[in-house]
Amino acid sequence: MAHYGVAVDVYFPDNQACSMVRVKRSSGHVVGDKVVIKDDVLTRLERSSELSRMDARGGIHIVGANLDVLCIVVSCEPLPPPGFIDRAIVAARAGNLRPVLIVNKSDLACFAGYHALVQKVYRESVKIFTLSAEDGTGLETLNTFFSEGHRGVFVGPTGVGKSSILNSLLPEINLTTGEISETKKRGRNTTTVSTLHLLRDGGELVDSPGFNDFGMVDISIQQLAAYFPGFEKAGQESCRFRDCKHREEPDCKVIELVEQEQIDRERYTIYLQMLSEVEGVEIQPKYRDRRHRRKKN
Numbered sequence: 001m002a003h004y005g006v007a008v009d010v011y012f013p014d015n016q017a018c019s020m021v022r023v024k025r026s027s028g029h030v031v032g033d034k035v036v037i038k039d040d041v042l043t044r045l046e047r048s049s050e051l052s053r054m055d056a057r058g059g060i061h062i063v064g065a066n067l068d069v070l071c072i073v074v075s076c077e078p079l080p081p082p083g084f085i086d087r088a089i090v091a092a093r094a095g096n097l098r099p100v101l102i103v104n105k106s107d108l109a110c111f112a113g114y115h116a117l118v119q120k121v122y123r124e125s126v127k128i129f130t131l132s133a134e135d136g137t138g139l140e141t142l143n144t145f146f147s148e149g150h151r152g153v154f155v156g157p158t159g160v161g162k163s164s165i166l167n168s169l170l171p172e173i174n175l176t177t178g179e180i181s182e183t184k185k186r187g188r189n190t191t192t193v194s195t196l197h198l199l200r201d202g203g204e205l206v207d208s209p210g211f212n213d214f215g216m217v218d219i220s221i222q223q224l225a226a227y228f229p230g231f232e233k234a235g236q237e238s239c240r241f242r243d244c245k246h247r248e249e250p251d252c253k254v255i256e257l258v259e260q261e262q263i264d265r266e267r268y269t270i271y272l273q274m275l276s277e278v279e280g281v282e283i284q285p286k287y288r289d290r291r292h293r294r295k296k297n
C-alpha cells in the first residue's frame, strides 16, 4: 500500500487491515506489489504490469505495479510541461495500461480554454474526465468508473490536485495537500510517498508524488509509431510497411492524413521530435557495444 524507505505498509485482505513490515531500503518493492509473508520475510509475486518513467537525470522510477489504468491528472494552473500527456499515454499503452485524462480544477476561470484544447487534441484517443476536487464536479463519474474494478495511479505535475481528488473521494484518508506558490504558480511537492487506497464502491487508486519528467523507458520506435495519440485514425495496418515510422516511407497513412489535414501538423511535429528521441535511445547501445569491442581488441 505504501513504501516508506525501510518499511512497507501491507494490506491483508483476510482481516482487512494494514501492517507495517520492515524491508531493506533497496528491496525494490513498489506500491501495488502483491506479496506473501512467511516468517517475517516478504516475497514479491510476479507483476502483471509495471509502469516506469525516466527523470531528467536519467534515473528510472517504477511508478507502480499491477495497475490497469494510468490517470494523467492535469489542470490549467499549474499547466503540465509540453509533451507530458503524450509521453504518459505512450508509456501507458506500451505497458498495457489504459490511459485516461483527468482535467481537474473545473471551478477555475482558466479551465474552459484549457479544457477545450485538451478535448480537441485527445478526445478521440482517451477517455477524459472533467473534475473539480474543490466543488465535487465529476467525482461520482470517476468513482463509478473505478467501481468496475480498476486499479489506477494518479500521475501529474505537483499542484494539479491529485491528493485533493483522493481526499474528495475518501474524506477519511485526509492526505496532505499544498497551496500553489503565488509567484511561480506551481505546486510545492507536497506528497512524497505513493499510497494505495481502496475506493468506497470498489476499485483502487494510487496517489503519487508530482513530477514533471515523464521520460520514456524502453519504448521502441514501433511502439511510439503505433501508440502516439492522434494516430489511431490511421489504423494499425494501413501503411505499406508494417514497420513504418511515419516519417518518409512511401504509402504512409499517417503522412497522408497530415496532408489531408485530418491529423494536425503541429501534433505530427511533436511526434517527429519524440521519434528522434526514441531513435537516439535505440541507437546508443549499439555504439556503446562497438566502443566496448574496440577496447577489448
Ligand SMILES: Nc1nc2c(ncn2[C@@H]2O[C@H](COP(=O)(O)OP(=O)(O)OP(=O)(O)O)[C@@H](O)[C@H]2O)c(=O)[nH]1
Residues within 6 Å of the ligand: 104, 105, 106, 107, 108, 131, 132, 133, 134, 135, 156, 157, 158, 159, 160, 161, 162, 163, 164, 165, 176, 177, 178, 179, 180, 187, 188, 189, 190, 191, 192, 208, 209, 210, 211
Ligand atoms: N480551485 C481548485 N483548487 C484545487 C482543486 N484541486 C486541488 N486544488 C488546490 O490545488 C493545490 C494543490 O493540491 P494538491 O492536492 O496538494 O496537489 P497534488 O497534485 O497532490 O500535488 P503534489 O502532492 O505536490 O504532487 C491545493 O491548494 C488545492 O486546494 C480544484 O479542483 N479546484
Ligand SMILES: [Mg+2]
Residues within 6 Å of the ligand: 162, 163, 164, 176, 177, 190, 191, 207, 208, 209, 210
Ligand atoms: Mg499530492
